Amino acid sequence: MGNARMFGPRRNEKSPLQRLLGLNWTIVLINCMIAGVGFAMLYSVAGGHWDPWASRQSMRFIGALILMLTIAIIDIRYWMAFAYPAWAIGIALLLAVEVVGATGMGGQRWLDIGFMRLQPSEVMKIAVVMALARYFHGRNYDQSRSLRSLLVPAVLMLLPVILVYRQPDLGTAIMIIAGGVAILFLAGLPAWIFVAAGVAVAAAIPVAWQFLRDYQKDRVLTFLNPEADPLGAGYQITQSKIALGSGGMTGKGFLEGTQSQLNFLPEMKTDFIFTVLAEEFGLIGASITLVLYGLVLGYAMLMGLGCRNQFGRLMAGGLSVTLFLYVMINVAMVMGLMPVVGVPLPMISYGGSAMLTWMIAYGLILSVATHRHVTLAPKGSGLA
Amino acid sequence: MLAGGQGLVLTALGGRLYYLSIVQGEKYKLRAEKNRVALRLIAPERGEIFDRKRRKLATNRPDFRVFMIPEQAEEIAATLEKIGRVVRLDERRIARLERQIKRQRKFVPITVAQGLDWRTFAKVNVAVPDLPGVVTDAGLSRFYPDGEQIAHLIGYLASPGEAEVAANPLYQLPGFKVGRQGLERRYEDRLRGAAGTRRVEVNAVGREIRELPPRQEAMPGSDLQLTLDAELQKFVMQQLGEEAAGAVVMNAKTGEILSLASAPTFDPNEFTRGISQENWNALLKDPRKPLINKAVSGQYPPGSTVKPIIALAALEQGIVTEQTEHYCNGQHRFGNRTFRCWKRGGHGKLDLKGAISNSCDVYFYQIAEELDIEHMAEMLRRFGLGQNYDLGIDGEKAGLVPDRAWKRAAFNQPWHGGETLNVSIGQGALLATPLQLALMTARLASGNHMEPSLVSEDLETDAPDTAFSKMEVNPLHMRIVRRGMEMVMEAGGTAHDYRRSKNAPKQAGKTGTAQVRRISEAEHQEGVRDNDELPWASRDHALFIGYAPVEDPQVAVSILVQHGGGGSSTAAPLARAIMDKALDLMTPPLPEEGEA
Numbered sequence: 001m002g003n004a005r006m007f008g009p010r011r012n013e014k015s016p017l018q019r020l021l022g023l024n025w026t027i028v029l030i031n032c033m034i035a036g037v038g039f040a041m042l043y044s045v046a047g048g049h050w051d052p053w054a055s056r057q058s059m060r061f062i063g064a065l066i067l068m069l070t071i072a073i074i075d076i077r078y079w080m081a082f083a084y085p086a087w088a089i090g091i092a093l094l095l096a097v098e099v100v101g102a103t104g105m106g107g108q109r110w111l112d113i114g115f116m117r118l119q120p121s122e123v124m125k126i127a128v129v130m131a132l133a134r135y136f137h138g139r140n141y142d143q144s145r146s147l148r149s150l151l152v153p154a155v156l157m158l159l160p161v162i163l164v165y166r167q168p169d170l171g172t173a174i175m176i177i178a179g180g181v182a183i184l185f186l187a188g189l190p191a192w193i194f195v196a197a198g199v200a201v202a203a204a205i206p207v208a209w210q211f212l213r214d215y216q217k218d219r220v221l222t223f224l225n226p227e228a229d230p231l232g233a234g235y236q237i238t239q240s241k242i243a244l245g246s247g248g249m250t251g252k253g254f255l256e257g258t259q260s261q262l263n264f265l266p267e268m269k270t271d272f273i274f275t276v277l278a279e280e281f282g283l284i285g286a287s288i289t290l291v292l293y294g295l296v297l298g299y300a301m302l303m304g305l306g307c308r309n310q311f312g313r314l315m316a317g318g319l320s321v322t323l324f325l326y327v328m329i330n331v332a333m334v335m336g337l338m339p340v341v342g343v344p345l346p347m348i349s350y351g352g353s354a355m356l357t358w359m360i361a362y363g364l365i366l367s368v369a370t371h372r373h374v375t376l377a378p379k380g381s382g383l384a
Numbered sequence: 385m386l387a388g389g390q391g392l393v394l395t396a397l398g399g400r401l402y403y404l405s406i407v408q409g410e411k412y413k414l415r416a417e418k419n420r421v422a423l424r425l426i427a428p429e430r431g432e433i434f435d436r437k438r439r440k441l442a443t444n445r446p447d448f449r450v451f452m453i454p455e456q457a458e459e460i461a462a463t464l465e466k467i468g469r470v471v472r473l474d475e476r477r478i479a480r481l482e483r484q485i486k487r488q489r490k491f492v493p494i495t496v497a498q499g500l501d502w503r504t505f506a507k508v509n510v511a512v513p514d515l516p517g518v519v520t521d522a523g524l525s526r527f528y529p530d531g532e533q534i535a536h537l538i539g540y541l542a543s544p545g546e547a548e549v550a551a552n553p554l555y556q557l558p559g560f561k562v563g564r565q566g567l568e569r570r571y572e573d574r575l576r577g578a579a580g581t582r583r584v585e586v587n588a589v590g591r592e593i594r595e596l597p598p599r600q601e602a603m604p605g606s607d608l609q610l611t612l613d614a615e616l617q618k619f620v621m622q623q624l625g626e627e628a629a630g631a632v633v634m635n636a637k638t639g640e641i642l643s644l645a646s647a648p649t650f651d652p653n654e655f656t657r658g659i660s661q662e663n664w665n666a667l668l669k670d671p672r673k674p675l676i677n678k679a680v681s682g683q684y685p686p687g688s689t690v691k692p693i694i695a696l697a698a699l700e701q702g703i704v705t706e707q708t709e710h711y712c713n714g715q716h717r718f719g720n721r722t723f724r725c726w727k728r729g730g731h732g733k734l735d736l737k738g739a740i741s742n743s744c745d746v747y748f749y750q751i752a753e754e755l756d757i758e759h760m761a762e763m764l765r766r767f768g769l770g771q772n773y774d775l776g777i778d779g780e781k782a783g784l785v786p787d788r789a790w791k792r793a794a795f796n797q798p799w800h801g802g803e804t805l806n807v808s809i810g811q812g813a814l815l816a817t818p819l820q821l822a823l824m825t826a827r828l829a830s831g832n833h834m835e836p837s838l839v840s841e842d843l844e845t846d847a848p849d850t851a852f853s854k855m856e857v858n859p860l861h862m863r864i865v866r867r868g869m870e871m872v873m874e875a876g877g878t879a880h881d882y883r884r885s886k887n888a889p890k891q892a893g894k895t896g897t898a899q900v901r902r903i904s905e906a907e908h909q910e911g912v913r914d915n916d917e918l919p920w921a922s923r924d925h926a927l928f929i930g931y932a933p934v935e936d937p938q939v940a941v942s943i944l945v946q947h948g949g950g951g952s953s954t955a956a957p958l959a960r961a962i963m964d965k966a967l968d969l970m971t972p973p974l975p976e977e978g979e980a
Contacts, residue, residue, distance in 0.1 A: 242419065245404040245412025258420040263588040283405045287398055294394050301387040324390050328397065335400045 019073040019370050027299050028069075031347070031362060034292050035061045035355075038348035040254070041276050045269045045350075048255050053269055053350045060352050064359035071363025076371040079364060080311045083127075083134035087156065090127035093120030094163040121172040122357040124160045125322055126364070129179050131156045133314035136187040137376070150193075153184065168213055171341035175325050182321035183314050186304075219339040236266040240334045243279040244286075251282030269350040271342060275334045289348075290331070297324050300362070303369040309376040312368040319361045326358070421596065422586045427557050428577030429524060431605030433538065433567065435614040436642075436840065441534055442568070447525035448505035449498040450518065451558035452481075455490035457517025464496070466515060470507045471497040492549050493558035498525065498657065519558050526561065526568075531653045533617050536646045536677035537610075537777055537838070539566020540655035554579045561656065567608065570776030571839070577605030611640035611840045619965045620645040623958045628671075628946040630678030631958070632822035633966050636937040638852075639826060639834035641775070642966060644819070646678040671921070672946070681779035683815040684944055687896030687951065688743045689929045690764060690810040692828060692865045695736055697763035698751045699861040706864045709735050712746035716805075723749050723805050724908065726897070740868030741877040743895060745809050752808035757799055760807060761787040766855070768823035769816050775838045783820055786813035810896060821942035825929040828869075829892070829937035831855050831862055869894050870934050879928070879956035889967050891960060892937075893930030895951030900925060915949040923947035928955035932963040939966040 014022065039061075042054040097120050132153055139149065157180040165173040185194065209217070222234050243259035252258065257279035259265050265272050265279075278286040297320050304316030323346065330345040332338040344351055346358040404412065433442035450467060457463045464478050473481075473496070484494050496518075500508070505520065512518050526541045528534065541561035548562075549555045555562070562576075563569035580602030585593045620631050624647035633643035650667055654660075659667075667674050676682065698704045714730035716723045725731065725745040731738075739747035752760075764770065770785035784790070786807060788799045806812030816824075823836050832852040855862070869892040871877050878895045901922045903912055915923045926948030931940040941959050948954040 239419075241404060242412050242415045244401065245408050246416035247405050248409045248413065249406060258585075259416055262420055262586065262593065264419050265588075278401065278405065283401055286401055286405075290394055290398055290401075294391065297390060298387060301390065305387075321390075324393075328393055331397050332400075335397065335404060337397075337400060 016073045020069065022370060023069070023072055023366055024299065024369060027296060027366075030292055030296050031068075031359075032061075032065070034289070034296070034347045037277065037289055037292075038273070038350075041273050041280075041348060042269060042350055044255050044257070044280060045260060045273070045276055047261065057350055057355075060355060064352075064355050067356075068359040068363035068366070071360060072366035072370060074367060076309070076312055076367050076374060077376065079130065079315075079367060080134055080137065080376065083130040083311075086123075086127040087131035087160075090120060090124040091160060091163070093118070093123060094160060096120070097167065098163065119353040121160075121164045121167065121169055121176075122353045124164060125172065125176055125179060125357055126319065126361050128157060128160055128176050129183060129315060129318035129322060129361075130364075132180055132183040132187075133311050133318060136183065136314055137309070137311035139187070139310075150189075153180070156180070168216070169342075170212075170216055171329060171343040174341075175322060175329070175343075178325050179318050179322035183318040186314050186317045219341065222339070236272070236340055237334075237336050239264045239266065240272055240275045241336050243275045244335060247279040247282045247286075249283050251278070251280045251285055254280055256280060270344050271330065271340070271349065272334050273349050274331055274345050277348070293327050296362070297327075299369075300365045303365060303372060307368055307372040309371075309374060311376060312371060312374075316365050316368040319365055323358060323361055326354070420585055422584055422592075424582050424584050424592075425554050425557055426580035426582060426600075426602040427523065427554070427560055428579055428602035429604040430526065431575040431577065431607045433575075433608045433610065435610055435612045435617075436640075437613065437615075438609075439614045440529055441610065441612070441614060442526060442528050442538055444524035445527045447498055447523060448500040448502065449521050449523060449525070449559050450496045450500070450505075450508050451493045451521060452485075452496050453491065453493045453517045453519060453558070454485045454488075455517070457515070460485060463515055463518060466511065467496055467508065467518065470511060471500060471504060473497065488546055489550070491556065492546060493519065493556070495543075495559060495658070498559075521559055523559055525559075526656050528652050528656075530614060530618065531651045532649045533614070533621050533645075534612070535649045535652045536679070537566055537612070537644055538652055539568040539570075539778065540564055540652040541568055542655065564655070565778050567610075567776050567839075569778075571608050575605040575608060578603040609840050611635070611642065611838055612644070613642045613966075613969055616962075616966055616969050617643045617645060619643075620962055621647060621649065623962055624945075627948060628673065628678065629944060629948065630680075630682050630818040631941065631943040631962065632679050632818045633962060634822045634826045634836060634940045635970075636826045636829045636931050636940040637832060637834070639823065639832075639836045640840065641819075641822075641836055641838045642939065642970075643962075644679045644777075644838070646676070646682075648672050648674040650674050677777060677779055678944065678946070679818045680775065680777050681781050681817070682944065682946070683781050683783050683817055684925050684927070684946075685811050685814060685898040685900075686769075686816040686821055687810040687898035687925070687927050688745075689821055689894050689896035689927050689942075689951075690769075690814070690816070690824075691740055691743060691748055691808075692869055692894055693763055693767050693824065694748055694751060694755070694760060694808050695740060695868065696828075696857060696861055696865050697760050698755050699736075699864065700763070700857060701755060701759050703751060703754045704736055706736055709733055710739070710744075710747045710750045712744050714746070716746045716749040718749065718753070718802055718805055721802060722905075723802075736864065737868035737871055740865065740894065741871035741874070743872075743878050748808040749805045752805045753801075755804070755808070757787055757804045757807065760804065761785045764814075764824075766857075767827050769814075769820050771820075773819065773823075773836050775819075775836065777838070780819070781817055783817050784813055784815040811899060818942045818944045821927070821929050821944075822940055825931055825942060826937075826940035827855055828862065828865065829931035829940050831857075831859060866892060866934070869930075873930075878952045879960075881957070881960060884960070888964065889933035890935065891930055891932040891963055892934045893928055893956065893959060895956055896925075896927030896929070897949075897951045898925040898927060900947070920947050923949055926951045926954035928959040930956075930959050930963055932967055938970055939963055941966070 039054045039058050042057050043050060046053055135152055161173045161176050164176060239259060243265055257276055259279050260268055260276040265275055268276055277289060300316055300320035304313050304320060307313040307316060326346045329338060329343045333340055344354045346354040430444055432440060435441055450471060452463065454460055464481060468478060481494060481496060509520050512520055528538060542564040544555040544562045554560060563572040580600045582599040583596040585596060587593055616633060620633060620643045624631060624645055627647055629647045631645045632641060634641055654663060711733050712725055712731040714725050714728055731742050731744045734742060734744050734747055764785045770783055772780050772782045791797055791799050803812050807814050819836060827833060831854055833855050834852045872879050872893050873891050874880055879893055926945040928951050929942045931937040941963050943955050943959045945954050
């Protein structure tokens with residue numbers, strides 16, 4: 001307002017309240033709707049009970065929503081300043097997991113910090129994007145194209161990927177790489193690098209196979225032919241496809257999914273919750289949910305493209321791709337288009353980590369949106 | 385460009401969803417339904433088995449049981465341990481169950497405990513919801529009220545074999561058992577009935593959520609009625625006691641088997657429950673062979689019990705008449721061999737009836753000099769020896785009636801006249817089962833050519849004599865032989881009982897003592913050793929056949945006591961008591977029979 005404009009150092013500076021009111025509330029509402037779908041499905045998975053999952057998930061969501069809005073109205077310059085420290089903290093946490101982490105679900109992923117279980121790999125998904133965005137910020141197109149300038153991003157990306165893969169959590173490692181590659185692409189790296197990398201990856205697959213854990217190999221093999229052992233490793237994917245397919249156009253009705261209510265589906269409240277949705281609400285219900293995700297992610301992409309500062313542009317683009325992959329991997333997995341890699345459907349699956357990642361990332365995207373007209377100094381935090 | 389890519393991928397996912405739910409929707413709907421709805425079979429109640437007077441021989445009684453389906457159990461050892469806390473399961477039992485689980489395919493239910501009382505069963509049921517793979521069942525178990533009396537006939541039930549379980553869904557019902565031996569096996573189809581079906585909604589671990597109508601009830605199996613008289617059977621078993629023995633009592637007119645006994649015996653209930661290794665080993669090791677049904681599986685030299693038939697063959701061939709006399713000095717020369725009579729000093733002069741009542745061997749050697757083995761064998765066969773009757777009991781043996789063709793086939797040797805002499809006194813290669821001997825006696829007593837039967841199709845018994853064709857033997861000749869058999873039981877006969885009351889029904893019979901060892905010439909010189917001096921397995925078999933009452937024969941009996949010693953001393957008294965008891969049970973016309 002008037003006073004701020006008069007005394008403030010920057011003429012286009014807004015107060016936190018103004019920034020809060022200036023958010024795109026339609027998009028916030030769509031995020032809430034996605035979470036609402038999650039509550040409904042958790043209610044169904046519990047056999048028509050609010051407890052134990054839907055109630056706790058909704059409490060978490062309220063906390064996460066407040067966090068998202070808070071992040072959204074914090075000045076983007078703080079986030080830029082925080083990019084490298086966030087990455088460093090993420091690496092430290094990953095190392096901590098390596099040393100003291102609790103083992104769960106066949107991998108060492110959690111760090112018990114008292115009031116919640118923290119998954120550093122989730123933190124890392126965001127931190128890598130922030131750090132890469134920070135790195136390419138202020139580098140012009142030509143600077144970004146030099147090979148020498150790729151050394152730092154390579155370290156920023158590969159160090160966390162190696163640590164995450166060692167946990168082992170292949171799904172998250174892939175998501176970190178993909179998020180990073182998206183930023184490299186947005187930063188304007190020449191196309192031949194992506195092609196060369198693609199070729200290198202294809203060539204590395206046979207070698208990488210040797211390094212996969214047995215259960216990871218099983219998952220890939222099962223994916224390639226799930227019907228080979230319908231009662232063993234292929235059970236999950238076979239039952240998931242049956243549930244998806246039997247839902248038909250309109251679904252079997254809320255709380256009427258036979259595959260889910262009779263426990264034929266595995267991991268219903270987490271990895272396979274989209275299957276429950278598709279079984280009970282059919283193609284229509286599942287498509288609407290996908291469209292909601294599409295709207296939210298499309299908005300993020302638009303905000304990124306419309307951002308006048310490089311950091312915001314890259315961060316919004318990178319986070320949008322990361323979140324998109326989150327959704328895509330889960331949905332493709334339950335439809336039998338990808339191996340079962342244990343990636344939840346963010347916002348809908350039961351569990352705090354994925355929801356928190358989504359809401360923090362989306363908070364950052366909203367922050368980018370709020371500050372899309374802000375120009376930042378090519379170097380430094382811009383706060384100096 | 386990235387946004388476009390994302391849109392494209394989302395559209396592709398939508399397309400995949402469309403493909404699964406719309407294009408292939410029907411297929412997956414069917415598979416979901418197959419997942420959800422299970423067709424469960426309802427076990428039919430097995431038919432009961434009755435004796436001729438509708439006394440239960442095999443029945444079903446409620447049984448509280450606990451099963452485990454290893455495939456559905458999470459932790460087998462832990463599950464067993466948890467059940468063991470409620471049901472008493474000692475370590476050996478658990479070890480045995482674990483071995484069984486390892487041996488079988490994982491979908492085959494195993495019986496963890498049975499015969500539980502209601503309290504224990506209720507406790508298990510409280511625990512069951514937390515124990516996947518554990519199934520309780522208040523079903524019916526087979527029970528044989530007087531199992532030991534009829535063990536050799538009835539057989540027992542056992543869990544079907546693994547291969548059968550895979551092939552027949554009914555066999556996968558926990559606790560379902562099939563006839564494994566004896567009548568239970570032979571009449572399996574009839575006793576079993578037909579399974580019913582019910583449709584149930586099940587969850588992923590197979591637990592039933594609710595039943596979906598309609599339900600088709602099971603059809604219980606048909607009952608089986610035997611010709612056996614349970615009371616007589618019990619009496620006969622008591623008479624045989626601890627001996628290794630077999631006995632058959634038959635309706636002399638119809639061939640209906642009133643009792644078919646083999647001793648020692650065992651408890652078929654133990655088999656149905658699952659016999660312990662110790663008890664099984666004990667049964668196998670017992671030299672008296674409790675598992676063998678001696679009445680139909682035991683083939684013994686019939687000894688002198690066949691002499692009436694040999695006499696009949698000689699009469700028919702015109703070799704002897706009622707009056708033909710021979711002199712017995714205790715031995716008979718044939719070629720360069722000496723055949724001896726059982727009576728060392730000889731019988732002196734005897735006619736045909738005397739030869740039968742005194743069981744004179746020399747008289748029959750004389751007959752055998754002239755009577756061809758083919759005629760002898762033909763008559764023995766005509767009276768039922770040398771063939772199977774397929775009663776539905778396991779291990780029925782045909783015995784052996786030797787003749788020239790047999791000798792040629794078995795040894796590729798010609799028949800020797802000396803062998804005919806041996807057969808004439810029921811020795812040599814001749815073998816018969818107690819069942820055959822009882823049939824032989826019944827045919828001789830009634831003159832009817834009947835077949836033995838064990839299962840009566842309905843309650844109507846005692847079919848009139850005319851229902852059977854007559855034996856193709858001159859009735860006069862049969863009367864002579866029968867008279868000889870009456871004299872066996874009279875003063876001077878080999879089975880005379882001085883204490884027997886004059887009013888008791890008159891019995892006829894024939895003793896037999898079958899030699900099981902070779903007696904050397906040296907022993908004959910020094911004096912043949914007495915049975916009491918010999919080890920059990922070398923002693924003679926004691927045999928007896930008989931019928932009563934002589935005026936109008938109602939029952940025929942055969943009895944064999946393995947290594948029992950002499951027929952007159954061991955077998956005859958038992959047979960006498962059995963015949964009296966059988967007549968006792970037959971004579972008062974039963975009200976059911978009168979009305980039927």
